[in-house]
Each structure stands twice: as structure tokens, then as C-alpha cells.
Amino acid sequence: MNVIVVGSGIGGLTAALHARERGHSVTVVTKGALGDGCTGFAQGGVAGGYGHDDSPALHAADTLAASGGLADADAVDVLVGGARAAIDDLTARGVRFDRSADGALLRGREAAHSRSRIVHSGGDATGAAIASALVAATRTARIDVVENAFLADLEVVDDEIRGVRVLIGGSSSILRADAVILATGGAGRLYAHTTNPEGTTGDGIAAAMRAGAAVADLEFLQFHPTILDAGPPFLVSEAVRGEGATLLDDEGRRFVFESHPDGELAPRDVVARAIARRAARQGAPVRLDATMIGGAALRRRFPTIDRVTRERGFDWSAEPIPVTPAAHYLMGGIVTDVDGRTSITGLFAVGETARTGVHGANRLASNSLLEGAVFGARAAAALELPWPTTVENRAGSPGAVEPAPDDDDSMPFSRSALQHLMWDEVGLIRTPAGLRRAAHTVALWAAQPRPLRSIVDHEDANLLALAGAMTRAALARTESVGSHHLETTTAVLETV
Incomplete structure (x- = not known):
């Protein structure tokens, strides 16, 4: 099978390596250089290093508790059940996790964990160690790599994936594939203040939305x-x-x-x-x-x-x-089952791009690297499996708002204006009135003709599409839960 993996963080490279080892022809397409993205910046570790007083069941309970009750229990069981194998796999690929003098894994504790179960590499350089090891493994695994390639769109025919359209050096090319695995990260650049690198503009999620894939839980954006x-x-x-x-x-x-x-x-x-x-x-x-x-x-x-x-x-x-x-981590994204399969046949999503259901309204610390490793491997294993009839969209689609009025009294669009709007109105503390203001302004901006002459233009279009979907989803969820915190009184946060 000819497989294209878009993205080169822990989820994408894990999927690519496992797919190649299963005999598939694999091409990794990445927006920048191989290994760019959020994985290398991760200071936290990989949750799932269980000690004598710990277990996957306790880890699952902590994950569900942190999620505001909205994580999917079956998906969480898959996540924690795959932790030991994921850590072993990373170790085999060259990640040197920190160990005590007797060789035992050192385990740290982070917020909302009831036990010390997080393994690290280089103290606070776990992400960099993982990225380095997976890039080295990819370079030697007979995997084709296309760098500096921007995902412009998915090629879909009769609800089946056929490949991707990418922009390379100003030219558009179509890369054909039997299966596509999206691992393009989140959309932290929607916000004026973010931990995410420059390229985190939601390209994979936006492309999947344009292709008709189900998305959910976009209102849940975690702030570190x-x-x-x-x-x-x-x-x-x-x-x-x-x-x-x-x-x-x-x-x-x-x-x-x-x-x-x-x-x-x-x-x-x-x-x-x-x-x-x-x-x-x-x-x-x-x-x-x-x-x-x-x-x-x-x-x-x-x-x-x-x-x-x-x-x-x-x-x-x-x-x-x-x-x-x-702004740090998007808990929502493209709806998948526990094997990374989306509502479009042949299209998979893993890592922050996906909405597997393991995070609910609030991600438990250090479950993100674990998610990429566990579900990246599962997506590769599912390449040979029959496609399910449907992928259930258990959390619903982004809500709808009234069409924007014709009068445009908002400021002109710029990426900075969008980022500050999202920070102010769709940020840590939200109000119904603020969400309506954001939805109104984003709808006005989105309605304006905007030629796509450059990659920056494409990124802006993706950010606008996600801002609209995120704001509509936030308006549709009228209860306050987890990272979606609603207030109706006047005593709200005015500045940070």
C-alpha cells in the first residue's frame, strides 16, 4: 500500500516507521524540516511508567477525572493499555530515558496525576530526545521524505482518499496515495500568546474540514x-x-x-x-x-x-x-476511532490533529506524547484492516451561529487581529457576549474575498476556518466544563 504521512512529530513518525515495517511504501510530507513541530519542544515526559503502587487503571481514572468527565472511557483504556509498549518502542528506537543507578526508569509526577508515572529524557528535554531518535530512525528506514511541503488540500473522490495536494517552492503538486495519515499538530497560532511554533496553523484539520471530515471538541483548547x-x-x-x-x-x-x-x-x-x-x-x-x-x-x-x-x-x-x-494544546480535532480512522475512507489522523476522545475537556499532563506514540502505531496497524462503515461522531459537530450581518464595523483582518480576538474572547475565560462578538467578526473576515497567493495566505485561511468552527462550537456548548470556562457575570478577566 502507498501511504502518505503528513507531519513529522511523534505521531507522524511513529506511524511512518510502523507502516514501513509492515511492508508499506511510505512517504513523509512535512511543512518544514523533518522533525520540526511541537514534539521537539516538549519538556514534559511520557506518562505510563507504572511503579509498584500504580497501574493503567489508576492512570485511566486520573485521565477521566482531569477531562471534566468528557473523555471516552474506551479510548482512554486503549491509551493507557498501550503505554508500556509505547515506551519500550521509543527505547528500542534510541530514546534514552532517565534511569536510576540500578537501571530503573525514573518517574516524575505532574498535575492531576495521583502517582509518579512520567518518564523523561535529559531531564526536561524529552521531546527533543524523541524527535531526534525518530528522525534518525526515519532517515535509515527507506522512507521517502518531502520537506518544505505545505499541505494545501486533500484529494478525495467519492468519499475516499486519493492523495494530497502540496505546495513546494511555489508550485502545486498532487501526491497520490492509497492512505493518508494526518499528523499536522494543532492550531496554537490562533492565539496572541502561545507555546506553539510558527507553523502550527491547523493545516491538517482545516484541510479535513474542507474535504467533509467530521470534527469535534474544537472548543477545548488547553492553556499551559x-x-x-x-x-x-x-x-x-x-x-x-x-x-x-x-x-x-x-x-x-x-x-x-x-x-x-x-x-x-x-x-x-x-x-x-x-x-x-x-x-x-x-x-x-x-x-x-x-x-x-x-x-x-x-x-x-x-x-x-x-x-x-x-x-x-x-x-x-x-x-x-x-x-x-x-495557549498550548488543542483537545479537539478530526474525529477518529481508536485506530485513527476518520469519516473519510483511507484518511487517518493521529496526535494533536485527531480527536480520539482521550482528553475530553482537559488534557492530563504528559498524555500527549503518549497519545502520539500509541495511536501512531495503531493507525499503521489498521492500514490492512477493513474500513468501518462509519466513524461515530460522538461529540457532535461545531455548532451554528446566525449569518453575519452585511454591515462591517470591525477592524480589517490581519493574523495579529485574529489572534488577539481569539485571546480576548475565546480564551481562558469566555462569555456568551464575547463569543458572539468573536463569531460575528470572524464571519465578516471569512466572507471577504482573499486570494491565496502564498503559503501565509493559505495559513491565514486555515486559521480563519478553525476560528469560526471553534467559536461556533464554544457557543453551542452552553455549560462550563474544563478548558471551556463560561461566565455570565460582569466580574470576568479583562487582561492577562
């Missing part, structure tokens, strides 16, 4: 609580709080306990909102205090964070550092 509030966005891993760091307001108080009994180890959505509210109230950033961990331990456990914080003028072993939330 702790980004260094100095210079370009730089994530300070949740594992730092797992090692004992605390969050302090300008009076030195640990304020997160006012929002949740678990304090700094509460689910991410709770911690992010608590930080944003306190920062807005005091007119200054909150601070992450890791001084109790000690300088030597910080350098050993978090070498990347230690280096960057020092480069930006902070000695975090001696003083708390300023932090702020930022």
Missing part, C-alpha cells in the same frame, strides 16, 4: 499555566511544580488553593485560570518559586529551563520567576 513572562514564550514544565515548586502572588501567598484543594497540582485549566485572575487583580505577574528544590537539583533535573531562565536574567534557584498562561 506557566510560561516564563520575560522575552519570547518559553514553557516552564509542569514537572517543576511536581517536584515541589509553588505559585505565589505579589504578597507571597500560595493562592491556587483558593481555587482547588490540590493547589499547584490541580488540573491545568484550574491553575491557568487562577494565575490569570490573580495577575489581573494585582496588575503584575504571579511568580513560580522553585528555590526550595535547590540549585544543583534544578540544574540536574531541568537543565534546559535552568539555562534559559539564566539567559533571561533570572537565578531561579535564588528567586521566584514570573510566569503567565499561554
Whole structure:
């Protein structure tokens, strides 16, 4: 079978390697260089390293609890049931996970986990280690690689995938395939403040939407609580709080306990909102205090964070550092079954591009790398299986809003204007009125003719399409749950 994998993070390269090992002809198409994307930036590890007091069942319970009750239990069981094999597979491909002197995997704890079950590589460089190992394996696996190729559209005939149309060096080409696996990541560049790299513009999800694939849960966008509030966005891993760091307001108080009994180890959505509210109230950033961990331990456990914080003028072993939330991870996406199959025959989706149901309204920390590894391998294994009659869209489609009126009193479209609109109105704290304003403005922008002359033009069109779908989905979900936090009073967050 001729298989095209679009994207080269953990989900895409895992799928590509497993597919090649099963005898398929595989081509990896990637927007930038092989291995670019979000995987290499992941400081957190891979959840699923179970100790004597832990089990997949406990991991599943934590995942379901963090999800706001909206994760699919069957999909979660598949995720945690595949954890041990996924970690073993990554180890076999060259990822050197951190180990104790006796060779046992070292396990850390992060927010909303009841046990220490997260394995790391290089302390806080797990993503970089995984990306490096999978890129090296791909280079030697007789897999064709097409770099600097932008996914323009999917080629679909009679609801069956036939290939992809890509833009390479200003030219359009159609690459034929019997199956296509989308692993293009999320859409963090919808927001003014994000941990995601420049190219994360939702290209795969938008292309699938244009082709008629079912999408769901786009209203669920996770904001990471702790980004260094100095210079370009730089994530300070949740594992730092797992090692004992605390969050302090300008009076030195640990304020997160006012929002949740678990304090700094509460689910991410709770911690992010608590930080944003306190920062807005005091007119200054909150601070992450890791001084109790000690300088030597910080350098050993978090070498990347230690280096960057020092480069930006902070000695975090001696003083708390300023932090702020930022858009981080999309829990929704293209609807798939537990084998990555979508509502279009022959089209698979894995990783952040997919909505498998494992995250619900809020992702449990370090389940994302695990998801890419587990479901990337499952998609490759499903290439030989009969296609199901339908892929059930259990969470529903993005909602509908009234058509935008003809009068255009909004600001002209620009990517920056869209990003600030989404941050202000479809961000950490939402209101029905703000969502309606966002839907109105996005609909006006989307209705304006916009020629697609460059890749940036295509990216903007994808971001607009996703902004519209995300805002409609948020309007349709009238209850407040997880990362979709609705308020109807006037006492809402005004600034971060």
C-alpha cells in the first residue's frame, strides 16, 4: 500500500516507521524540516511508567477525572493499555530515558496525576530526545521524505482518499496515495500568546474540514499555566511544580488553593485560570518559586529551563520567576476511532490533529506524547484492516451561529487581529457576549474575498476556518466544563 504521512512529530513518525515495517511504501510530507513541530519542544515526559503502587487503571481514572468527565472511557483504556509498549518502542528506537543507578526508569509526577508515572529524557528535554531518535530512525528506514511541503488540500473522490495536494517552492503538486495519515499538530497560532511554533496553523484539520471530515471538541483548547513572562514564550514544565515548586502572588501567598484543594497540582485549566485572575487583580505577574528544590537539583533535573531562565536574567534557584498562561494544546480535532480512522475512507489522523476522545475537556499532563506514540502505531496497524462503515461522531459537530450581518464595523483582518480576538474572547475565560462578538467578526473576515497567493495566505485561511468552527462550537456548548470556562457575570478577566 502507498501511504502518505503528513507531519513529522511523534505521531507522524511513529506511524511512518510502523507502516514501513509492515511492508508499506511510505512517504513523509512535512511543512518544514523533518522533525520540526511541537514534539521537539516538549519538556514534559511520557506518562505510563507504572511503579509498584500504580497501574493503567489508576492512570485511566486520573485521565477521566482531569477531562471534566468528557473523555471516552474506551479510548482512554486503549491509551493507557498501550503505554508500556509505547515506551519500550521509543527505547528500542534510541530514546534514552532517565534511569536510576540500578537501571530503573525514573518517574516524575505532574498535575492531576495521583502517582509518579512520567518518564523523561535529559531531564526536561524529552521531546527533543524523541524527535531526534525518530528522525534518525526515519532517515535509515527507506522512507521517502518531502520537506518544505505545505499541505494545501486533500484529494478525495467519492468519499475516499486519493492523495494530497502540496505546495513546494511555489508550485502545486498532487501526491497520490492509497492512505493518508494526518499528523499536522494543532492550531496554537490562533492565539496572541502561545507555546506553539510558527507553523502550527491547523493545516491538517482545516484541510479535513474542507474535504467533509467530521470534527469535534474544537472548543477545548488547553492553556499551559506557566510560561516564563520575560522575552519570547518559553514553557516552564509542569514537572517543576511536581517536584515541589509553588505559585505565589505579589504578597507571597500560595493562592491556587483558593481555587482547588490540590493547589499547584490541580488540573491545568484550574491553575491557568487562577494565575490569570490573580495577575489581573494585582496588575503584575504571579511568580513560580522553585528555590526550595535547590540549585544543583534544578540544574540536574531541568537543565534546559535552568539555562534559559539564566539567559533571561533570572537565578531561579535564588528567586521566584514570573510566569503567565499561554495557549498550548488543542483537545479537539478530526474525529477518529481508536485506530485513527476518520469519516473519510483511507484518511487517518493521529496526535494533536485527531480527536480520539482521550482528553475530553482537559488534557492530563504528559498524555500527549503518549497519545502520539500509541495511536501512531495503531493507525499503521489498521492500514490492512477493513474500513468501518462509519466513524461515530460522538461529540457532535461545531455548532451554528446566525449569518453575519452585511454591515462591517470591525477592524480589517490581519493574523495579529485574529489572534488577539481569539485571546480576548475565546480564551481562558469566555462569555456568551464575547463569543458572539468573536463569531460575528470572524464571519465578516471569512466572507471577504482573499486570494491565496502564498503559503501565509493559505495559513491565514486555515486559521480563519478553525476560528469560526471553534467559536461556533464554544457557543453551542452552553455549560462550563474544563478548558471551556463560561461566565455570565460582569466580574470576568479583562487582561492577562
